[in-house]
Amino acid sequence: MSEPLYSWGRYPQTPQHGHACAWLDELPGHMDKVIASHATSLPFGNGRSYGDSCLAASNEVLHMRSLDRVIAADWATGHLRVESGITLAEILALTIPRGWFLPVTPGTQFATVGGAIANDVHGKNHHLRGTFGNHVQRFGLLRHGQPELTCSLTENPELFAATIGGLGLTGVINWAQISLMPITASQIDSTVVRFANLAEFFSLSAELDHMHEYSVAWIDCLAKGADTGRGVFIVGDHARYGSLEVGQRARLQVPVTPPVSLINNLSLRAFNSAYWRLHPGQPTAKRSRYEPFFYPLDRILQWNRIYGRKGFEQYQCVIPEANAQAALHELLTAIAESGQGSFLAVLKRCGDVPSPGLLSFPMSGTSLALDFPHTTALQEVLFPRLDAIVRAAGGRLYPAKDAHMSGSDFRQAYPQWERLEALRDPSLLSRFWRRVIL
Amino acid sequence: MKRVLIIGATSAIASACARLWATEGSEFFLVARSAEKLDQTAADLQGRGAGNVTLHLMDATDIDAHPAMLQACMSALKQIDIALIAHGTLPDQKACEQDVNLALKEFANNGTSVIALLTLLANQFETQRCGSLAVISSVAGDRGRPSNYLYGTAKAAVSTFCEGLQARLFKVGVHVITIKPGFVDTPMTQGLTLPAALLAKPAQVAERIVAGIARKAPTLYAPGFWALIMWVIRSIPQPLFKRLNL
Numbered sequence: 162m163s164e165p166l167y168s169w170g171r172y173p174q175t176p177q178h179g180h181a182c183a184w185l186d187e188l189p190g191h192m193d194k195v196i197a198s199h200a201t202s203l204p205f206g207n208g209r210s211y212g213d214s215c216l217a218a219s220n221e222v223l224h225m226r227s228l229d230r231v232i233a234a235d236w237a238t239g240h241l242r243v244e245s246g247i248t249l250a251e252i253l254a255l256t257i258p259r260g261w262f263l264p265v266t267p268g269t270q271f272a273t274v275g276g277a278i279a280n281d282v283h284g285k286n287h288h289l290r291g292t293f294g295n296h297v298q299r300f301g302l303l304r305h306g307q308p309e310l311t312c313s314l315t316e317n318p319e320l321f322a323a324t325i326g327g328l329g330l331t332g333v334i335n336w337a338q339i340s341l342m343p344i345t346a347s348q349i350d351s352t353v354v355r356f357a358n359l360a361e362f363f364s365l366s367a368e369l370d371h372m373h374e375y376s377v378a379w380i381d382c383l384a385k386g387a388d389t390g391r392g393v394f395i396v397g398d399h400a401r402y403g404s405l406e407v408g409q410r411a412r413l414q415v416p417v418t419p420p421v422s423l424i425n426n427l428s429l430r431a432f433n434s435a436y437w438r439l440h441p442g443q444p445t446a447k448r449s450r451y452e453p454f455f456y457p458l459d460r461i462l463q464w465n466r467i468y469g470r471k472g473f474e475q476y477q478c479v480i481p482e483a484n485a486q487a488a489l490h491e492l493l494t495a496i497a498e499s500g501q502g503s504f505l506a507v508l509k510r511c512g513d514v515p516s517p518g519l520l521s522f523p524m525s526g527t528s529l530a531l532d533f534p535h536t537t538a539l540q541e542v543l544f545p546r547l548d549a550i551v552r553a554a555g556g557r558l559y560p561a562k563d564a565h566m567s568g569s570d571f572r573q574a575y576p577q578w579e580r581l582e583a584l585r586d587p588s589l590l591s592r593f594w595r596r597v598i599l
Numbered sequence: 600m601k602r603v604l605i606i607g608a609t610s611a612i613a614s615a616c617a618r619l620w621a622t623e624g625s626e627f628f629l630v631a632r633s634a635e636k637l638d639q640t641a642a643d644l645q646g647r648g649a650g651n652v653t654l655h656l657m658d659a660t661d662i663d664a665h666p667a668m669l670q671a672c673m674s675a676l677k678q679i680d681i682a683l684i685a686h687g688t689l690p691d692q693k694a695c696e697q698d699v700n701l702a703l704k705e706f707a708n709n710g711t712s713v714i715a716l717l718t719l720l721a722n723q724f725e726t727q728r729c730g731s732l733a734v735i736s737s738v739a740g741d742r743g744r745p746s747n748y749l750y751g752t753a754k755a756a757v758s759t760f761c762e763g764l765q766a767r768l769f770k771v772g773v774h775v776i777t778i779k780p781g782f783v784d785t786p787m788t789q790g791l792t793l794p795a796a797l798l799a800k801p802a803q804v805a806e807r808i809v810a811g812i813a814r815k816a817p818t819l820y821a822p823g824f825w826a827l828i829m830w831v832i833r834s835i836p837q838p839l840f841k842r843l844n845l
Contacts, residue, residue: 164795164798181786181789183611183785183786184635184636184639185639186635186636186639227611227786230639230640230642230643230646231642231643231645231646231647232639232642232643232646233642233646234645234646241646243646255646255647
């Protein structure tokens with residue numbers, strides 16, 4: 162429709178005009194038409210990338226969301242073939258009653274399968290199962306002016322690797338076949354414990370990660386001094402006993418975009434502190450439905466609006482294991498000093514399962530993610546300071562979340578960019594790629 | 600499990616309804632013009648839990664082909680629990696004002712073809728003495744508006760026909776429901792500039808339709824707030840209405 166599309170962070174605020182296509186067999190012709198009139202385009206899923214990686218240089222995107230059909234489902238083996246515009250939530254609604262779950266899921270279930278592949282997303286079980294791309298068997302790829310290619314580890318393997326984490330630049334993923342993971346219940350058995358500082362986080366992670374499918378920590382990014390890096394450690398596993406129940410629809414919604422961000426130093430400090438204090442000091446067993454465990458923010462539709470009209474930026478970096486603790490301490494100190502930051506920053510120890518993708522973000526190390534309301538000062542003062550710490554520690558930023566990283570940082574952190582650029586479909590170009598490469 | 604006949608099965612609203620019935624393991628007889636689109640729709644429904652899905656190619660305006668379609672449907676489903684008539688086009692009103700043949704063709708797409716199908720199906724349902732006959736009409740049929748009165752006229756004919764049929768079949772236990780969707784974000788409305796606040800998703804409309812059929816509602820605005828909007832539009836006095844460009 163004519164409604165403009167934005168990225169999740171609503172910064173940069175470049176409205177995209179969506180060209181929707183409802184049928185797989187019409188997609189090649191549709192793509193030809195859009196490219197003929199606008200020179201370049203970019204596939205757009207459900208707009209869950211934060212920065213400008215999902216925005217087309219031409220501002221004319223191929224809107225894939227209506228391509229949400231199941232193509233084939235084998236409930237004996239858990240192999241599911243779907244059109245690429247289906248969301249993870251829609252997949253779960255289908256698979257949970259039959260005893261299957263996504264082997265890897267990011268922190269929102271509203272991303273599309275195409276988006277999950279193009280950003281090679283990861284989740285709370287990265288230390289065991291790697292990225293989403295590790296569970297993609299094959300997919301269809303449409304490159305402008307060519308017949309559909311099937312890509313897998315054995316068919317067109319180079320394009321398979323380049324497309325996983327390829328930011329939608331190598332072609333349009335029109336369908337994908339993924340492997341599901343069997344579950345006997347949809348509930349999650351979790352254990353929660355708070356920790357007082359970063360050192361405790363690392364020892365908890367070393368002690369608990371290998372024993373649990375899922376592991377993540379929320380931290381109070383405003384805590385200073387001896388409290389730096391205090392937070393809440395959460396591990397979980399699919400329950401062995403329970404029922405197979407699909408989650409309920411979100412009922413809350415942020416109805417309008419306020420003129421200014423509702424996130425300020427005061428609200429933040431109070432919330433973060435209270436959140437930390439409300440959690441137990443001793444490991445405590447809990448049980449929850451899968452949606453609050455994996456997708457706490459999905460409960461409030463369009464929560465991105467609370468950051469106001471100027472939007473927000475997420476800063477997500479991963480620091481290699483050897484430098485992680487020191488660099489994270491520096492990062493958190495810098496953030497706490499700035500007084501800016503988000504409700505709950507996310508800390509996650511990534512594992513060493515290699516992704517098939519060329520430009521996959523995770524590496525063996527620790528990843529930190531947090532949101533900031535967009536301001537000019539953020540880009541001019543705090544982010545350059547954080548970038549310098551990440552650079553010195555040999556870490557990198559996540560393109561799916563990014564709206565600021567410099568071309569030189571990107572090219573240094575992702576040396577495979579040259580291969581991706583060589584395999585890029587020249588008719589597809591994002592604002593991100595134009596910013597960091599061209 | 601229901602046995603469902605859908606005419607215009609590849610339409611966005613129809614396939615969204617079918618998805619909901621598919622999750623209960625329903626069987627389908629799907630009728631549409633395009634084999635490719637029928638295949639994609641059938642695979643989707645089967646992936647979502649549908650039982651047998653039979654596909655039938657037919658242009659709804661080819662009235663002579665209707666009896667053979669119904670026969671094939673009966674031999675596949677044995678009994679129709681729900682028949683959903685969902686085919687249609689959105690005519691270019693301005694072009695229809697200049698071209699009589701186009702206007703009549705569009706009237707056939709949205710009006711006479713539906714009346715022909717309903718005439719045939721009514722007799723089948725009268726024999727069955729059970730089931731629901733669901734017809735997608737439109738809010739556009741509630742009043743003739745200058746922006747699309749040809750479409751509105753065809754839908755008004757369908758709505759009135761359904762009202763009569765409802766009274767006829769009610770006596771033998773057959774439920775007839777007239778569905779009046781407002782603006783829905785579908786390929787049919789692509790390219791139109793519609794107010795975002797009023798634009799519904801097919802899945803949202805489908806949920807209301809499926810629930811309306813289940814509780815045997817007689818007429819159904821979808822989404823429900825259109826009942827209010829159309830009540831206001833119907834209440835505008837003629838001297839004022841003719842001066843508006845709705």
